[in-house]
Amino acid sequence: MTDLNDLFEAARTVRKRAYAPYSNFLVGAALRTPDGSVFTGCNVENASYPVSVCAEGGAVSAMISAGHREISEALVIGDAALCTPCGMCRQRLKEFGTDTLVVHVADLEGIRRSFTMDELLPAAFELEEKRTGSR
Structure with missing residues (x-):
């Protein structure tokens, strides 16, 4: 396992920037790519709840927009001890x-x-390619 201090600090820092006026539940996420790059995201709520963005989704979008396609390690931080990713973010x-x-x-x-x-x-x-290893 790699040193997790950088992921923890990145997720904790971005969590403070979350926009959560409805739930008051701030979440931060940090993803590491195989080359060691780190991307972060925080939850962004909206009065129309389905258009809110999870922290993990924001981090994945940042990673993709920077040209990366693989996550080797992820860290999610919230106020609860077991703030696991939601079903959409797990996918x-x-x-x-x-x-x-x-x-x-x-x-x-x-x-x-x-x-x-x-x-x-x-x-x-x-994806079939991912299941068969021909990615």
């Missing part, structure tokens, strides 16, 4: 995750638990 992480992607879940005090993608989303949708 997003699976879509771009390496075969060894680990998702770390933290509160403001530190990492509380780490999950493999198979633990978070055991029957995920995925």
Whole structure:
């Protein structure tokens, strides 16, 4: 496992920038790519709740717009000890995750638990190319 301090600090910093006037539940996410680049995102709520953006979704969008396509490690931080990604974000992480992607879940005090993608989303949708290894 790599040093997680940089991911933790990046997620904790971006969490403070979240826009959550409806739930008052701030979430930050930090993703690491195989080359060591780190991308962050925070939740952005909206009065029309379905158009809100999760922290993980924002981080994935930042990663993709920078030209990266793989996540090797992820960290999500919220006020709750087990602020795991929602179902949509689990699928997003699976879509771009390496075969060894680990998702770390933290509160403001530190990492509380780490999950493999198979633990978070055991029957995920995925591209045929990814299933057969011809990506």
